[in-house]
Amino acid sequence: xxxxxxxxxxxxxxxxxxxxxxxxxxxxxxxxxxxxxxxxxxxxxxxxxxxxxxxxxxxxxxxxxxxxxxxxxxxxxxxxxxxxxxxxxxxxxxxxxxxxxxxxxxxxxxxxxxxxx
Numbered sequence: 001x002x003x004x005x006x007x008x009x010x011x012x013x014x015x016x017x018x019x020x021x022x023x024x025x026x027x028x029x030x031x032x033x034x035x036x037x038x039x040x041x042x043x044x045x046x047x048x049x050x051x052x053x054x055x056x057x058x059x060x061x062x063x064x065x066x067x068x069x070x071x072x073x074x075x076x077x078x079x080x081x082x083x084x085x086x087x088x089x090x091x092x093x094x095x096x097x098x099x100x101x102x103x104x105x106x107x108x109x110x111x112x113x114x115x116x117x
Contacts, residue, residue, distance in 0.1 A: 009057040009058070010054075010055055010056045010057060011056065011057065011058040011059070011060065012051065012056050012058070012059040012060065013060045014060060014062055015047065015059045015060065015061060015062065016030070016042060016061070016062060016063070016064055017042055017043065017044045017047050017061055017078075017081065017088075018042045018043065019043075019077055020043050023041045023042040023043045023046075024041050024042075026042060026064075027040065027041055027042040030064075044081050044084070044085055044088070047059060047085075047088075048085055048087065051087065057087060058087050058088075058089055059087060059088050059089065060088075060089045060091060061078055061081070061082060061088045061089065061090045061091065062091050062093075063075060063077070063078045063090075063091070063092065063093040064093060065093045065094075065095055068095045071093055071094060071095055074093055075092045075093060078090045078091070078092065078093075079092075
């Protein structure tokens with residue numbers, strides 16, 4: 001199904017997905033933190049299905065890192081997932097503490113977050 005309003009496509013401009021192995025726990029922790037409920041788990045495949053069912057043609061993926069040591073792997077997951085799901089528009093995550101560990105500047109690009117020393 002493709003929904004439109006005045007011939008405009010729908011884009012979900014703020015969404016989170018997680019690797020299959022941690023999706024249920026990460027989504028539950030987020031729901032607990034914000035005191036909300038959701039019927040979703042948060043996997044990329046589920047996001048694709050829900051988007052398709054609701055006429056959403058693109059989703060901006062905004063990764064979340066809780067600890068600086070996870071920034072690189074989370075950005076890699078997001079980049080890799082977006083290459084497998086062309087309807088996902090990836091953004092990168094960074095943390096000041098992570099930046100202090102690896103360099104002095106950051107350039108976050110939707111397709112490929114790059115760190116510079």
